[in-house]
Amino acid sequence: MKEIAQDFVPIATAKTINEHKTPLIALAGQPNMGKSTLFNLLTGLNQHVGNWSGKTVERREGTFALNGQTVRLVDLPGTYSLTANSPEEVIAREFILREQPDVVVALVSAANLERSLYLVAELISLPSPLIVALNMLDVAEQEGLRIDVEILQAALGVPVVPLVATRAQGVQELLNVIRNVLNGETVLMPRLPEIRxxxxxxxxxxxxxxxxxxxxxxxxxxxxxxxxxxxxxxxxxxxxxxxxxxxxxxxxxxxxxxxxxxxxxxxxxxxxxxxxxxxxxRPPIGQISLTEKLDRWAAHPFWGLILLGLVLGVVFWVTFSIGSPIQEWLTTHGIGGLASWVSAALQNAPAWTRSLVVDGILGGVGSVLTFLPILAIFFGAFGLLEDVGYMARAAYVMDNFMHLMGLHGKSFLPLFLGFGCNVPAVMGSRVIDSEKSRLLTILVTPFIPCTARLAVVAFIAAAFFGRYATVVSLGYVVLSIVVLFLSGIFLNRLIFKGERSAFIMEMPLYHIPNWRTVGLLVWQRSLAFIQKAGTTILSFSIVLWVLTVLPNGKLESSYLALFGHWIEPIGNLMGLDWRLTVALLSSFVAKENAIATLGIVLGSGEGTALAQTLIAAYSHASALAFLAATMLFVPCAATVAVMRQETGSWKWTFLNISFMLIVSFAFSGAIYWIATSLEV
Amino acid sequence: MAKPNGMDCSLIDLQTGEHALMVDMRGGKGLVGRLTSLGFTPGVELTMIQNMGRGPLIVLVRDTRIALGRGEAAQILVKRNDR
Missing domain, CATH: 1.10.287.1770 (Helix Hairpins)
Structure with missing residues (x-):
């Protein structure tokens, strides 16, 4: 475990000529070959996810035991070749050439053997010993392909190990072969490809x-x-x-x-x-595969969109119908219970420490963490669709819409993830292969209403609009998506001059999901969320708390209130008084804070009491304007932090913040104005 | 409307279900590099899985389904092939 926690030595400077005591194995392969499944199978939870130094490419490293000896396993980025078409290819080949792994395991798919051997043709010419792991034999059989492993092995001159990674078959044999190559029992006689x-x-x-x-x-x-x-x-x-x-x-x-x-x-x-x-x-031509049958619907320009709509509907329904009750329970019993316990425990401590822990930390970070079950369910559904192979179809049918913004289908995937939480969505933009498209996708991602914003909207809409609450909430979701598209079109014209990158995407074969892969995906995404809550959100929660208690411990005369009063004239344009303005500002820490802050500034706690106070205090027009402002307001602190990390520049991050600030004020001002004119 | 067998055309001219042999590829190094590593090389057999006249198309090349934008597909020159 110690090994993998270490920071990785930058590949540009490291020069360890096989001095490592623990053998080093690199796992290479093209995308959609089941590489993550094999990696997870070998390392289990003994893995560490980070970045390749200086790059926004995920780096996974882990350890496993081979005959009692610890072995390091590095998962190279999935690439189709080793030519410098993208950072991934450069990372993969630099690693093999500079770190000189003791063995490179190349994962190929029996169902796509011809194409997947292309990477092998490149790897076999490099100095490190190569083992070919022939995965997806089950899928190949399904398609009627018969592969003679002995002949394949003789033709390549390196060991070939058949594998069904999803069912953990062949792993022991692979380990044996790795051991034999490591201790020199198996001698490789690779047959190299020649140029034309x-x-x-x-x-x-x-x-x-x-x-x-x-x-x-x-x-x-x-x-x-x-x-x-x-x-x-x-x-x-x-x-x-x-x-x-x-x-x-x-x-x-x-x-x-x-x-x-x-x-x-x-x-x-x-x-x-x-x-x-x-x-x-090969089987006689003319068989219609399962993938082909499914794609007639899933990739159809019309039925594919209908199916996507249904899939999205089911994902949200499952997420909220299971997740929301858990979240409510956590809020009242989990965080609420913890708060009263802490209050009791800190009875003799100074009042400010109690307030810091209960109002500041538990109120901020705690309420964010109650969203974890909702997120985990959403990540699970998303990961499942990804693993089955459906997400490529979703990207494909959305391509026409994404064109409006000068983007292509692949950008749809991170945006979809954004409905759960914008943080992994910004990171998920890594799947996009062009730098410009990736940047544009990151800039529009925060317009996707995340679960936290939906929670705020659901609460306010229910308070003010009763049985029309669902319609109002849906209306705001639609508004957000329309604004996203308009912003994308605008930014693309203005900043990127309408350039468009190439759309080239593999449509993998459908296959039965691997629960381990999906589970680890949920685990890793949730962990990233918890880390954000523990760092960015924690520090901002404390700052916000300080602003509410200084200088004299009373909220009404605190710095935050002072600031709220100071910018009230701007808030007034949107029908927001200083309290609503402060609530909006506090949503920067975390979107759902808006409700908690309203509870504090209106002195009515949360839940039904707050709802009644709100109806008494504000007009419907103000409520509508507040909802628009909340939906379109600047991204939360955690999202800002990952935007900075992923774009590598404050310039783009600030551009996004100012752009969203203007957009949210403009829309909520306009909605307030229209609503008052219509005397809603 | 369809051009006769044997004449070069672009990949976007292929109808759903038609087969062709790839002849050549135009375009910048980046595009050519990415497409060749996916299996698009001269002489390879291509099958049009879906071409709806607009929007991206799906092509079968070396047992792999690849979705291509129309702009990218237009760079690939092919010769129809009836098997």
Missing amino acids: ADHRQALREISHLISGYVPDPYPTEWVALKLLEGDSELTQLMQRQLPEEVEQAVHNILIQHDDALMAVASGRYEWIGRIIRAAVE
Whole structure:
């Protein structure tokens, strides 16, 4: 456990030439091969999730026991190749070249063998010993494919281990093979792919020209191949390394072979083709697979949207019908019980400490934590849809809508996650492959009404609008989504000049979900939420509490009230008095704080008493305006923190905050004005 | 309307269910790099799984379903193939 808790050494500087006492194993594979499932299977909860240094790419590392010896396992990012098309590919290959793992396990899918061997064709040419884990044999059988593992192994020259990771089959055999490679019992005789014949001469010439100039740890032959492929990272690196005349000579060769990228790729696919023809028996063409049958509905431009609507409806229904009662129970009995217990325990302590713990910390962080069950259920439903393979279909059918904002379907996934909580949604934007689309998605994500905002809206709407509460709440959800789209269109035109990135997405085969994978996903997302509650939200709760008690312990004359009075003229434009304005401001700490703050400033506690006080104190127009302001107000502190982390810049974070501030004031002002004109 | 067999056309011209062989690919290095690693290389057989005339399409390449935007698909040149 100690091992994995350590901070990772930056890959750019580390140079540990097999000195590590514990063997190091890297797990490589393309996306949708079941890599997480295998990783979770091997490491269980002995894993640590972090970031690759300096990158917003998730890094997972864990340990497991192999014959009583501890082994480190690093999960490399899922990539289709090792050419520098994205940060993930660079991370994967730099890790293998610099950290020199003792074994690289390449996970391939028996159901997609041809394509998944492409990464193997790249990995097999690197110095680290390779083992191929052949996953999803069950799916391949379902599709009628028969694979001869012996022949596959002989053709590749490295061990091939059949596996059904979802059912934990073949794991022991994989461990045995890893052990045999580690202790040298199994000797590998890899058969390397060759480049297409018409480019072999060029490759030899480049190798010859650059030899002696290639910095450690890169193999010369490999760099020459990557230069032919037009790899951006290595081209830049070698431009710095080579003397001018050599660089010119290399450049001339590359210009003559500007189609080399496809020649190299074709060479790899020819190598794969030969292996496949020998090792795989295909069924007669014409069988209709399960995936194809399901996609006729799920990926249909019309029925797919209807299905998505139904799926969303069920997810929300399940989340709130199970989650809300648990949350209410936690609020009254959990946090409420804790508060009275703490009050009793701190009876003899100074009054301010009691107030800090009960009002400040329990009222702030505690109320945030009561949302955890709702979030866990939502994350579970989302993770399940992800694992089954449905989310790619959701992204596909939403592509047309996302185009309006200059985004494409993939951006829909983090936005959907945002209905649970904006924090993981901002982090979830990592699935988007273009930097610009990712930034735009992050900027509009906070417009998605999260569960906390929905809770505020549900409470206020129920207080003021009785049996129309649901309609009013739904109206505000629709308003938020419309504002999101309009903002996306506006920001795309204004900042990104309407550029659009390529939409290329694999539609994985549907498969039965793996409960372990989904469970770990829920666990990790919930943990991230708890960490945010424990850090950002805790510190902001304390600051807010300080502002409510200083200078003389009375809220009415506190700094917060003073500030509320000071900006009341702005609040008045939206029909908000100083109390509602302060409640709105406190929602910055955490959205659901709005209710708690109203309870404090109106001196009526929470629940029905607060609802009655609210109706007596405010007009319907003010309530409508307050709801709009709450829905569209600046993101909560935790979301701001992850926005800063994920965009890597305060500039974009502040841009988002000021933009949302203007939008929320504009809409709530307009709604107040319309509502008063109509004398609601 | 459909062009006869044997003539080059773009991937977006393929109707749902049609087969073709890939001939060439245009576009920047980034796009070409990503598509080749997904299996789009000259000579490979492609099957159009879904092309509704608008919106992204789904293509089967090397046993993998890939969703492609129309702009990206337009960069891929193919030759119809009736098997």
